[in-house]
Amino acid sequence: xxxxxxRESLSRRRFLGAxxxxxAGLAASATGARAGAPDPLITExxxxxxxxxxxxxxxxxxxxxxxxxxxxxxxxxxxxxSPESSVNFTPLHELDGIITPSGLCFERHHGGIxxxxxxxxxxxxxxxxxxxxxxxMEDIRRMPRQNRVxxxxxxxxxxxxxxxAQLNGCQFTHGMVHNVMYTGVxxxxxxxxxxxxxxxxxxxxxxxxxxxxNRSLPLEKALGDVLIAFAMNGEALRPEQGYPLRxxxxxxxxxxxxxxxxxxxxxxxxxxxxxxxxxxxDLLADGRSRRFTFIMDAKSVVTNPSPQAPLKHKGRNVxxxxxxxxxxxxxxxxxxxxxxxxWQSARIDxxxxxxxxxxxxxxxxxxxxxxxxxxxxxxxxxxxxxxxDELRKLRGVNSIYHNNGxxxxxxxxxxxxxxxxxx
Amino acid sequence: xxxxxxxxxxxxxxxxAVVAAGPxxxxxxxxxxxxxxxxxxxxxxxxKLNLGRPALxxxxxxxxxxxxxxxxxxxxxxxxxxxGDEIFQTQCASCHGEFGQGNGRWPVLAGGQGSLTSDRPEKxxxxxxxxxxxVYDYIRRAMPYGNAQSLSPDxxxxxxxxxxxxxxxxxxxxxxxxxxxxxxxxxxNAATFYDDDRETTEKAFWGKEPxxxxxxxxxxxxxxxxxLDVTPDSKTAxxxx
Numbered sequence: 001x002x003x004x005x006x007r008e009s010l011s012r013r014r015f016l017g018a019x020x021x022x023x024a025g026l027a028a029s030a031t032g033a034r035a036g037a038p039d040p041l042i043t044e045x046x047x048x049x050x051x052x053x054x055x056x057x058x059x060x061x062x063x064x065x066x067x068x069x070x071x072x073x074x075x076x077x078x079x080x081x082s083p084e085s086s087v088n089f090t091p092l093h094e095l096d097g098i099i100t101p102s103g104l105c106f107e108r109h110h111g112g113i114x115x116x117x118x119x120x121x122x123x124x125x126x127x128x129x130x131x132x133x134x135x136x137m138e139d140i141r142r143m144p145r146q147n148r149v150x151x152x153x154x155x156x157x158x159x160x161x162x163x164x165a166q167l168n169g170c171q172f173t174h175g176m177v178h179n180v181m182y183t184g185v186x187x188x189x190x191x192x193x194x195x196x197x198x199x200x201x202x203x204x205x206x207x208x209x210x211x212x213x214n215r216s217l218p219l220e221k222a223l224g225d226v227l228i229a230f231a232m233n234g235e236a237l238r239p240e241q242g243y244p245l246r247x248x249x250x251x252x253x254x255x256x257x258x259x260x261x262x263x264x265x266x267x268x269x270x271x272x273x274x275x276x277x278x279x280x281x282d283l284l285a286d287g288r289s290r291r292f293t294f295i296m297d298a299k300s301v302v303t304n305p306s307p308q309a310p311l312k313h314k315g316r317n318v319x320x321x322x323x324x325x326x327x328x329x330x331x332x333x334x335x336x337x338x339x340x341x342x343w344q345s346a347r348i349d350x351x352x353x354x355x356x357x358x359x360x361x362x363x364x365x366x367x368x369x370x371x372x373x374x375x376x377x378x379x380x381x382x383x384x385x386x387x388x389d390e391l392r393k394l395r396g397v398n399s400i401y402h403n404n405g406x407x408x409x410x411x412x413x414x415x416x417x418x419x420x421x422x423x
Numbered sequence: 424x425x426x427x428x429x430x431x432x433x434x435x436x437x438x439x440a441v442v443a444a445g446p447x448x449x450x451x452x453x454x455x456x457x458x459x460x461x462x463x464x465x466x467x468x469x470x471k472l473n474l475g476r477p478a479l480x481x482x483x484x485x486x487x488x489x490x491x492x493x494x495x496x497x498x499x500x501x502x503x504x505x506x507g508d509e510i511f512q513t514q515c516a517s518c519h520g521e522f523g524q525g526n527g528r529w530p531v532l533a534g535g536q537g538s539l540t541s542d543r544p545e546k547x548x549x550x551x552x553x554x555x556x557x558v559y560d561y562i563r564r565a566m567p568y569g570n571a572q573s574l575s576p577d578x579x580x581x582x583x584x585x586x587x588x589x590x591x592x593x594x595x596x597x598x599x600x601x602x603x604x605x606x607x608x609x610x611x612n613a614a615t616f617y618d619d620d621r622e623t624t625e626k627a628f629w630g631k632e633p634x635x636x637x638x639x640x641x642x643x644x645x646x647x648x649x650x651l652d653v654t655p656d657s658k659t660a661x662x663x664x
Contacts, residue, residue: 287540
């Protein structure tokens with residue numbers, strides 16, 4: 001036996017033991033328990049059962065278990081020319097419930113992650129206002145706050161799938177979305193401090209990062225549910241999510257949610273910035289382009305099973321997924337297991353919030369046949385999530401953004417799951 | 424400590440903000456100049472919270488770098504195609520190519536006219552962008568990539584003129600772009616953009632009661648994910664019990 005005094009060999013043994021356990025676990029569930037052989041994980045005293053674990057001073061800021069190292073953001077390097085203007089993806093297939101852990105929220109930067117000390121951050125409001133103002137973070141933290149849960153979806157989420165099934169995993173096809181609780185100040189309150197002039201119709205939001213990200217926002221939305229947030233999931237924003245201050249534009253495409261927000265100019269017309277002309281405009285088949293396609297339409301995806309989370313067991317299984325709509329709440333999610341021949345309404349569990357991810361389940365028995373799984377979301381405005389073909393018929397395949405078409409997963413008899421298109 | 428005059432300036436602003444925050448905060452420094460007027464008196468009548476302080480004209484000028492299609496925000500200045508060519512070759516060509524054709528995966532800035540209805544559209548300034556102001560605004564705030572806000576107004580006028588030349592929108596190397604003639608230049612694709620009309624053109628997606636039972640006789644697989652080396656976890660078949 002290894003002496004507990006020999007820390008190095010002990011930790012090595014623990015590691016080997018853990019690796020062995022994973023294999024043993026599979027074998028046990030496959031044969032062991034039912035064959036009647038006693039399970040050594042039960043009959044033998046295990047290390048964690050005998051030796052002391054780490055003390056409370058070891059993890060001042062806790063991280064996930066070392067057995068969850070595979071649960072992480074991933075990027076697709078061929079998508080972009082540079083990692084500082086790029087995107088990575090939330091591991092949706094590893095998550096449950098509706099709140100995305102802050103460290104797993106997908107990232108999209110255009111000039112890298114700005115590193116800003118809060119004491120050095122300023123928010124300026126000027127333009128068509130009675131009194132241009134400068135706020136410090138201290139000022140903003142003295143204003144009345146709100147807590148709201150919203151999804152943030154990149155306009156380009158699923159954009160690589162317009163021409164057909166391409167990436168194998170819902171992390172890659174649908175992972176440019178996250179859902180957290182924001183704490184912040186209504187933009188309306190900040191605008192009231194400055195006094196918006198009657199001629200005002202549009203705002204321009206601008207980031208402090210090296211891309212100087214700027215977008216035009218209609219005044220009506222700005223006076224509605226927009227938050228200027230300094231916290232997510234109960235703590236300060238993560239640097240990659242705009243620390244110390246970002247815009248939260250509920251239901252609207254992620255690009256508008258300007259991070260490291262430093263300036264709001266009030267005007268009477270939109271600015272036609274690069275991110276609302278060259279980018280985030282939707283080219284249709286006739287060569288014309290939609291602009292200001294702000295709202296993210298109702299959408300859903302089955303996260304389990306999915307290509308990165310295959311089925312492992314015949315018999316009882318849990319199908320799980322996410323639905324969301326930028327137009328309101330999710331009213332219903334239908335799921336098919338046979339490629340759309342027959343549908344059933346999924347069981348929604350957990351909070352159903354406005355413009356938030358919503359969790360659904362179908363608890364089902366799988367005898368081991370091939371499955372063609374789809375989900376179809378319906379929202380509170382009566383919008384029904386369309387198929388990809390319905391969208392293509394109206395838009396063609398070159399609009400890049402706003403692909404909310406129904407996703408299909410093929411589950412083979414061995415449980416392996418693939419991203420496919422069906423007719 | 425402060426590595427540059429810029430940082431020292433920021434520290435100065437921080438001190439200013441503390442003064443402006445009012446008498447509740449102890450304020451020992453006396454060297455802060457200039458002392459702003461008491462913030463409460465500066466607030467407009469509708470301000471409810473009396474938070475924030477007036478933005479000074481110099482501060483607004485420093486940050487107000489945006490340009491609109493109607494020319495709002497254009498700084499005084501000018502630059503020719505020829506001057507722009509020289510600046511482009513030293514500041515831009517390593518990524519965007521000598522003629523804006525784009526090196527590797529870096530963005531293509533010129534060409535692609537007439538390609539928007541093709542199978543693979545090439546969306547460049549000349550083929551796609553609606554407004555010249557966006558060129559100026561974007562270069563001014565974000566380019567060169569990794570050294571943003573380092574170009575002078577004249578340099579940006581010159582670069583914008585060169586980009587017009589690369590896109591065959593101006594043909595004369597002597598062409599000079601300035602704050603005076605800027606808004607007279609129109610880009611070829613300006614008229615093809617229109618506001619979001621999904622609620623009209625995609626109206627069919629609303630209010631239908633979708634089929635639930637015996638909706639089709641067969642489901643055929645028409646496409647499969649290309650095998651890309653991005654999802655190592657899914658490469659091997661799982662064990663099924």
